[in-house]
Amino acid sequence: MRFTLLMYYAEQGDTGLSEEEMAPWRDAFDRYGRELDDAGILIAAEVLQASSESAIYRVRDGQREDLVGVLSDDPEKLGGFFVIDAHDPAAALGWAEKCPAAQWGTIEIRPTAVSWSHGEGWHEPTAS
Numbered sequence: 001m002r003f004t005l006l007m008y009y010a011e012q013g014d015t016g017l018s019e020e021e022m023a024p025w026r027d028a029f030d031r032y033g034r035e036l037d038d039a040g041i042l043i044a045a046e047v048l049q050a051s052s053e054s055a056i057y058r059v060r061d062g063q064r065e066d067l068v069g070v071l072s073d074d075p076e077k078l079g080g081f082f083v084i085d086a087h088d089p090a091a092a093l094g095w096a097e098k099c100p101a102a103q104w105g106t107i108e109i110r111p112t113a114v115s116w117s118h119g120e121g122w123h124e125p126t127a128s
Contacts, residue, residue: 002043002112002125003092004083008076009105011050028100036084036095043083051077076105083112085125 029047036042056067079101086092089111096107115125 006108007080007101041084045082047080
């Protein structure tokens, strides 16, 4: 079963931590990514740039709205994600518990409904 672990946390500029203080956390993420990869369940992982770099596009009542910046005033922003292939929701939760971002942020564990892949189009991901 495919799950996305969505990581929400304060952005680096909002934490008050220096580059030196962030180094152990970067190492922890490196170990976590390698552990997921070594387990053969890592599909994808991304760390996102600051929300201030965001561009937001939407259409309301037939009118285009272009927005710059953050969509939410919440201090925790979507900072990145890991897409994994876990046996079941309990296994996905186990991997979320190991995620370093859980120490200071929130991890949302969301099952995949459908995926797009070249040659298959939209499809339900195969179970592991």
